[in-house]
Amino acid sequence: MNPTFAHEPELAAAPVARSGAGADRVFGLVTAGAAWLVLLLLGAAALSMAWGGRLAFETFGWRFVTSSEWDAVGGHFGAFVPIVGTLVTSAIALIVAVPVSIGIALFLTDIAPRWSRGPIAIAIELLAAIPSIIYGMWGLFVFAPFMAAHVEPWLSSKLGPLPLIGALFTGPPIGIGMLTAGIVLGIMVIPFISSIAREVFSAVPTALKESAIALGSTRWEILSRVTLPYTRSAIIGAIFLGLGRALGETMAVTFVLGNAHDLSISLLMPSNSIAAAIANEFTEADTDLYRSSLIALGFLLFVVTLVVLTIAKLLLLRVNRQLGRTH
Amino acid sequence: MKASRMAALAAAILIAGCGTQTGNKPGQGASALQVTGAGSTFVYPVLSAWAADYKARSGTSVNYQSIGSGGGISQVEAGTVDFGATDQPLKSDELAKNNLAQFPVIVGGIVPVVNIAGLDAGKLRLTGPLLADIYEGKIKNWNDPALVKINPGVPLPNAAIATVHRSDGSGTTFNFTHYLSQVSPAWKSGPGEGKTVAWVGGVGGKGNEGVAAYVKQLPNSLGYVEYAYVMQNHMTFALLQNSAGNFVAPSAAAFAAAAATADWKNAQDFNLVMTNAPGAQAYPIAASTFILLPRRPKDKAKSDAAVAFFKYAFEKGQQQANKLDYVPLPADLVQRIESYIAAKVK
Numbered sequence: 001m002n003p004t005f006a007h008e009p010e011l012a013a014a015p016v017a018r019s020g021a022g023a024d025r026v027f028g029l030v031t032a033g034a035a036w037l038v039l040l041l042l043g044a045a046a047l048s049m050a051w052g053g054r055l056a057f058e059t060f061g062w063r064f065v066t067s068s069e070w071d072a073v074g075g076h077f078g079a080f081v082p083i084v085g086t087l088v089t090s091a092i093a094l095i096v097a098v099p100v101s102i103g104i105a106l107f108l109t110d111i112a113p114r115w116s117r118g119p120i121a122i123a124i125e126l127l128a129a130i131p132s133i134i135y136g137m138w139g140l141f142v143f144a145p146f147m148a149a150h151v152e153p154w155l156s157s158k159l160g161p162l163p164l165i166g167a168l169f170t171g172p173p174i175g176i177g178m179l180t181a182g183i184v185l186g187i188m189v190i191p192f193i194s195s196i197a198r199e200v201f202s203a204v205p206t207a208l209k210e211s212a213i214a215l216g217s218t219r220w221e222i223l224s225r226v227t228l229p230y231t232r233s234a235i236i237g238a239i240f241l242g243l244g245r246a247l248g249e250t251m252a253v254t255f256v257l258g259n260a261h262d263l264s265i266s267l268l269m270p271s272n273s274i275a276a277a278i279a280n281e282f283t284e285a286d287t288d289l290y291r292s293s294l295i296a297l298g299f300l301l302f303v304v305t306l307v308v309l310t311i312a313k314l315l316l317l318r319v320n321r322q323l324g325r326t327h
Numbered sequence: 328m329k330a331s332r333m334a335a336l337a338a339a340i341l342i343a344g345c346g347t348q349t350g351n352k353p354g355q356g357a358s359a360l361q362v363t364g365a366g367s368t369f370v371y372p373v374l375s376a377w378a379a380d381y382k383a384r385s386g387t388s389v390n391y392q393s394i395g396s397g398g399g400i401s402q403v404e405a406g407t408v409d410f411g412a413t414d415q416p417l418k419s420d421e422l423a424k425n426n427l428a429q430f431p432v433i434v435g436g437i438v439p440v441v442n443i444a445g446l447d448a449g450k451l452r453l454t455g456p457l458l459a460d461i462y463e464g465k466i467k468n469w470n471d472p473a474l475v476k477i478n479p480g481v482p483l484p485n486a487a488i489a490t491v492h493r494s495d496g497s498g499t500t501f502n503f504t505h506y507l508s509q510v511s512p513a514w515k516s517g518p519g520e521g522k523t524v525a526w527v528g529g530v531g532g533k534g535n536e537g538v539a540a541y542v543k544q545l546p547n548s549l550g551y552v553e554y555a556y557v558m559q560n561h562m563t564f565a566l567l568q569n570s571a572g573n574f575v576a577p578s579a580a581a582f583a584a585a586a587a588t589a590d591w592k593n594a595q596d597f598n599l600v601m602t603n604a605p606g607a608q609a610y611p612i613a614a615s616t617f618i619l620l621p622r623r624p625k626d627k628a629k630s631d632a633a634v635a636f637f638k639y640a641f642e643k644g645q646q647q648a649n650k651l652d653y654v655p656l657p658a659d660l661v662q663r664i665e666s667y668i669a670a671k672v673k
Contacts, residue, residue, distance in 0.1 A: 140544075172487065174489060259531030
């Protein structure tokens with residue numbers, strides 16, 4: 001798009017000429033306006049949250065980010081526990097969702113019988129239409145008891161005694177905590193990643209895949225040497241989208257995370273997330289400092305998301321430079 | 328234009344409302360009035376039941392939004408609603424500052440519930456200080472000597488107590504922690520009282536339903552929920568020792584006893600939390616929701632309609648309240664409230 005359109009606002013007022021050029025300029029302005037509007041809204045949202053949270057930032061300074069104390073009665077607020085909880089549950093969600101989503105996408109584009117592709121794809125996309133509170137209720141009433149009875153006792157008995165990673169799987173198996181929340185989030189994220197992955201996988205030129213087959217490649221070699229390198233950027237974009245969704249998810253997490261402002265290394269223990277803390281506490285936040293701290297949490301979620309996405313983007317640039325652009 | 332015609336219509340209705348309101352007879356004059364209120368979620372079920380019945384009788388519709396006590400207070404202070412409702416009473420100086428009147432409207436109770444295999448409802452006995460010690464993590468096991476001592480013959484397991492609390496800010500938590508602060512000096516100087524406090528361990532469920540679900544699912548857990556949830560979900564409640572030394576079960580009669588024996592006489596602007604009431608049969612964690620009304624309302628007709636609505640609720644609304652597991656206020660308290668309103672709201 002030509003950026004100079006943005007500097008010629010008088011064109012918008014001019015009667016739309018029969019010539020294509022005038023209409024084109026109007027169209028250019030409209031699209032430019034839409035794009036800039038998003039940026040403007042984003043900036044305004046960030047600014048207003050920073051402004052709303054200024055009392056908390058002024059009062060606590062950096063301690064707001066590094067302190068794990070959250071005491072509404074005493075008026076001490078620190079966001080460390082919700083930040084860690086948000087990052088850990090989102091990381092678990094991606095560990096669960098990325099392999100499954102890519103597997104689904106690959107199955108649907110290359111392996112599944114042609115007649116079954118449509119129905120399965122629609123079923124997976126319908127997963128995205130389920131309201132998050134339904135996932136939360138399912139997590140609480142069905143999945144958490146299952147985790148408590150079957151998965152978590154096994155994890156703590158088999159992995160708990162191991163050095164280093166053992167600490168991640170200690171504690172009573174109550175079924176409610178970061179691991180359960182991460183897995184539920186992972187299931188919620190799958191349709192977002194898999195439907196984009198399916199689209200881009202089916203855009204890989206058949207000639208490339210057929211050449212690989214002609215050279216005697218197995219399905220795994222086609223995936224790892226042709227399909228994934230060809231679609232790398234788009235797949236990472238899809239993972240970003242899923243990550244954004246996981247970072248900001250509120251309702252489902254609130255139900256299964258345990259909502260405790262406690263710092264624990266074990267994934268089986270309850271924790272809190274930024275979005276869940278805001279949803280839980282905003283209605284009854286009755287002091288200025290409390291309300292300001294919750295708005296500041298919202299701003300931090302914004303910052304955390306920005307940092308995570310920036311790191312991922314830089315990583316992608318480096319990978320692309322190292323491998324050289326093959327397409 | 329349309330807007331100005333609407334305004335004229337509204338003005339006409341208001342004038343009509345003012346004209347007949349002095350007779351204080353619902354069903355006349357005030358027919359098209361709409362009263363709006365906002366606040367506590369605790370009182371929402373009974374307020375909406377009353378509102379439906381009152382609209383059928385008088386034509387006045389009462390629109391209540393359960394946005395939480397904090398929201399209710401700020402909305403009535405800003406004058407965007409005709410009345411607010413809060414679970415935590417305001418102090419007299421706060422009321423005076425914003426020119427508000429305050430009175431209790433209904434009584435409920437907060438009940439400790441447990442999930443211990445093989446234990447029936449009403450068998451486990453707890454005292455306030457023990458409850459505080461458990462929530463503070465000082466008593467960790469169900470077979471702790473202190474618990475065994477007051478529960479002879481009750482099979483208490485050798486298992487860790489999993490405590491469950493509310494994760495959202497709520498009046499339920501306020502009343503519960505207010506009670507713990509009254510009976511345990513350590514709790515008072517530790518977590519203290521509030522709509523959310525800094526809990527020591529445990530898991531947080533969202534809403535009464537969240538706590539009820541966690542308690543039902545976590546073996547050996549202990550939580551606290553409103554009385555209605557105990558009844559509707561058939562939960563295993565514990566008996567609680569009151570300040571007279573009796574172990575009482577939660578019941579409408581026990582909450583009413585707490586409301587009747589609480590010291591309303593000396594509570595300015597009804598600023599009283601009923602926990603730890605002195606009566607022999609009083610339930611120790613009885614709770615009330617308070618209505619906030621502007622003392623000098625901008626819109627007199629609406630304020631009068633709101634007052635008439637609560638008058639109806641006090642005098643005719645007991646049945647709906649009982650049906651929803653709330654407890655109506657005792658008659659002498661109602662009288663006290665009515666003379667308070669007559670004196671304060673002009």
